Amino acid sequence: MAKDIDTPCVSLCQLNSELCVSCGRTREEIRKWRGMKRPEKMATVQRxxxxLKAVLKKNARRGG
Structure with missing residues (x-):
């Protein structure tokens, strides 16, 4: 069996509305992670x- 996908969690949970600003997952994705199959996890990690890239880019433009 193929290796399972590691969670993107970095154990610094900081939910900003519906998004964790530490790992980039939504509250719903975090909740469903354990029940997801490998392809769903891969897609979640990519999203x-x-x-996170978009948030970092936005913050860089704002100077902070």
Whole structure:
């Protein structure tokens, strides 16, 4: 069986509305993580990374 996907959690949970600003997952994705199958986890990790990149880019433009 293929290796399971590691959670993007960095144990610094900071939910800002519906998004964890530490790992990039939504509250719903965090809640459903354990029950997700490998393809769902892979897609979640990719979306989370894209969200974090967008947040960092937005913060850089604001100077902070």
């Amino acid at each position: 989370a990374a894209a969200r």
